[in-house]
Amino acid sequence: MELTVVGDFPLSEGSKRLASETVPTADHPSKRLRQSSETPQLMTEATLSQGVDEVEHRQAGPPAWSNSRQQIGDTIEWFHCMQGGAAHNGLKCTGVLLDADNGERSLMSDEVIITRTGGDCTGAGQTLSLKQNQSPKGIIIRSIMASLRAKKPVGVIVGVRNELLKVKIPHRYCVMDWFLITNVWMEKMGKYAGFRFRLEKLDLSTKGWWAEQGPNEELPLAPRNLNRPPPTRECSVCGKPSIQVYIRPGWMCLEPSCRKFWKIGNKEPKEFEYHPDFLNYRHPRGPDIPNSGPLVNVVDRNLEPPEGVADREEWRGIVCPECRKCIQRVTWDAWDCTDDALREPEETCCYRVVRRIREIPLQSILKGVRPYTRRQLQASIQPVIDKRSLEPYELRTYEIPNGGSITHFVSNPTINERADGPNHLFSELQRLDLGLKRYPLGSAQGENEKEGGGAESHPRHLPVSSKRKSSKRKSCKKSTCRVKGTLTCHFAVNYGVPYKYVVSVESRAFSDAPVPILTALGRLSWATEKAVTGAGGQYQAPNELLALGYFEQMSIGFHDDGEKGLGPTIATLSLGTRSRMHIRMKDKYYFGISKSHVATSDDPVLPGCINEKERRSLKKSFDKGQITAEDFAAQRVAMLRRPGSRHSPKLLSLELKHGDLVVMHGAALQKYYEHAVEPDNGLRFALTARYIETNSDMDRIKGSFKLQDNQIYDGQ
Ligand SMILES: O=C(O)CCC(=O)C(=O)O
Numbered sequence: 001m002e003l004t005v006v007g008d009f010p011l012s013e014g015s016k017r018l019a020s021e022t023v024p025t026a027d028h029p030s031k032r033l034r035q036s037s038e039t040p041q042l043m044t045e046a047t048l049s050q051g052v053d054e055v056e057h058r059q060a061g062p063p064a065w066s067n068s069r070q071q072i073g074d075t076i077e078w079f080h081c082m083q084g085g086a087a088h089n090g091l092k093c094t095g096v097l098l099d100a101d102n103g104e105r106s107l108m109s110d111e112v113i114i115t116r117t118g119g120d121c122t123g124a125g126q127t128l129s130l131k132q133n134q135s136p137k138g139i140i141i142r143s144i145m146a147s148l149r150a151k152k153p154v155g156v157i158v159g160v161r162n163e164l165l166k167v168k169i170p171h172r173y174c175v176m177d178w179f180l181i182t183n184v185w186m187e188k189m190g191k192y193a194g195f196r197f198r199l200e201k202l203d204l205s206t207k208g209w210w211a212e213q214g215p216n217e218e219l220p221l222a223p224r225n226l227n228r229p230p231p232t233r234e235c236s237v238c239g240k241p242s243i244q245v246y247i248r249p250g251w252m253c254l255e256p257s258c259r260k261f262w263k264i265g266n267k268e269p270k271e272f273e274y275h276p277d278f279l280n281y282r283h284p285r286g287p288d289i290p291n292s293g294p295l296v297n298v299v300d301r302n303l304e305p306p307e308g309v310a311d312r313e314e315w316r317g318i319v320c321p322e323c324r325k326c327i328q329r330v331t332w333d334a335w336d337c338t339d340d341a342l343r344e345p346e347e348t349c350c351y352r353v354v355r356r357i358r359e360i361p362l363q364s365i366l367k368g369v370r371p372y373t374r375r376q377l378q379a380s381i382q383p384v385i386d387k388r389s390l391e392p393y394e395l396r397t398y399e400i401p402n403g404g405s406i407t408h409f410v411s412n413p414t415i416n417e418r419a420d421g422p423n424h425l426f427s428e429l430q431r432l433d434l435g436l437k438r439y440p441l442g443s444a445q446g447e448n449e450k451e452g453g454g455a456e457s458h459p460r461h462l463p464v465s466s467k468r469k470s471s472k473r474k475s476c477k478k479s480t481c482r483v484k485g486t487l488t489c490h491f492a493v494n495y496g497v498p499y500k501y502v503v504s505v506e507s508r509a510f511s512d513a514p515v516p517i518l519t520a521l522g523r524l525s526w527a528t529e530k531a532v533t534g535a536g537g538q539y540q541a542p543n544e545l546l547a548l549g550y551f552e553q554m555s556i557g558f559h560d561d562g563e564k565g566l567g568p569t570i571a572t573l574s575l576g577t578r579s580r581m582h583i584r585m586k587d588k589y590y591f592g593i594s595k596s597h598v599a600t601s602d603d604p605v606l607p608g609c610i611n612e613k614e615r616r617s618l619k620k621s622f623d624k625g626q627i628t629a630e631d632f633a634a635q636r637v638a639m640l641r642r643p644g645s646r647h648s649p650k651l652l653s654l655e656l657k658h659g660d661l662v663v664m665h666g667a668a669l670q671k672y673y674e675h676a677v678e679p680d681n682g683l684r685f686a687l688t689a690r691y692i693e694t695n696s697d698m699d700r701i702k703g704s705f706k707l708q709d710n711q712i713y714d715g716q
């Protein structure tokens, strides 16, 4: 492995002089530059010198904190990241999280942090260890190097599992401050070589909230020296320079490709003590350090929202101006500090700011829409098109192999503009208080795992894919991890018989439903009947309606709707912005094997699955009793491969436009296949009606409805 050890920035002549000559005084101009967590920081020579001998004040507490990763990721600009210890924007590291395991020899003091980079590890929590030498090509290390070179300040967050700080960490995750990455180097950690890096608090004029209480609060707690950088020496074998990190055992070559790497004589050292200069030096703060911007944005959300948008800003988290918690947008029309499923008993803040989006005219959403490309709308199944039977709708029916059918009722302006039609419903749903909320994972159902296996399937709550428009999202590919408390990426409310989509919330009775919900139910009942009878089935009126609301960049990930007791037919009405609905085989049926290499127990060998021919003949032998169940499973395990991150390919992608209806018919469709919906930018509602069996009288009452004459739909 070739690696150039990136060392310290040399002190410039100017800064050396400055460090030794400047004497801070009470009316020093740097006082005017004192930074709060909300003002952009520009480190000047004056700021640096002012911080040398004197500290002006201690922060009272974290400028922002949260109970979950998602709350932080949703709110803190520089930490849009759901997994791992470092966030980046695709190029540079923007933030670091120091939680459970920071590795041996890690250190956190008032102003200096020494830790390791993540990645290439096995184990979890406190017992992470490297499983191979870390490569300098990994995105995390590249981004850390890029921030080091650019002197780009990174935000640091500390988690309550961190054992390096001496003070009590007040919340699960707490924002610390801006830090500078000053050094990156490699060390042997266990059997392998890995990266470590050193960070320095950027603003030396204030004490962080985590600083230990000292006897003299006027003095900086951490010793500093500005004019004595730690020694750097060239290796006599490889000729490369390495900084002296440790006074004990002494200088070592930190170039991993060198045979002298991490050796004193010919031996690897066992005991370590940091070189005091490595801990105490401070990198010069000059105008070459880019403006870091605000650490935490406390935005005034009381301002009137802009007209005609439901964009990401409308549902990004905010930092509570009162208690500093990161509050996610849980409710359709408010940020509410009390509305946190992970709220701790001691939390008492009741801050709430109501912000209803201003009504978004349909025309603004529909205008200038460019057609989807063929690639975006792949379809290996061709529909049967019927333009006549239910005119003015066009019907497109897709037969799904061993999975029933999907009927797409394509709408048009004639239908949409009629009284009580989709245009009217779109406007009404925006005006009404439907009770839409985002629900936390753990209290929601509908995950693909409920049938066992398929742990890789994408939960319905989370975005369809990480390939979103913004580069920030792209930078965190694992943002879709399933952590308890993670909120759905859409708003939901249920009417009628509880769908168990959200177990913790009672469904509202149809008798209490606003009129547009019943109007929609009338249309969905009509479409259900037409599709079912068209397929030769028996119609059963729906008794449940789930309304979903999507702001921009929201979506629903791959999932099935197959709850216990669910009837075979599911009808959805789309309102607002256009979207793509994707259908694919569940991974466990496509690959025939789970990620942990367990053969799928009830594998029907669906047409189009991987190794179809071989799987079918093996299944035949088993069905005929020619091989035992053990052999059947063993032979499939030997034959089938499951590439790590790959999913079953999309079978069908439909373009759902405003006013369109889609009916999925057949229990097998939910058992073997899954669907996801990815709206374009703009506001969208999806109203889905189903029939659900129930033994509860109360649920039956909730699910019963009587439509007014004008709510009964006849397809016109
Ligand atoms: O948004 C959509 O069109 C789909 C909704 C859906 O799949 C569901 O409610 O289960």
Ligand SMILES: [Fe+2]
Binding pocket: 559, 560, 561, 675
């Ligand atoms: Fe669904």
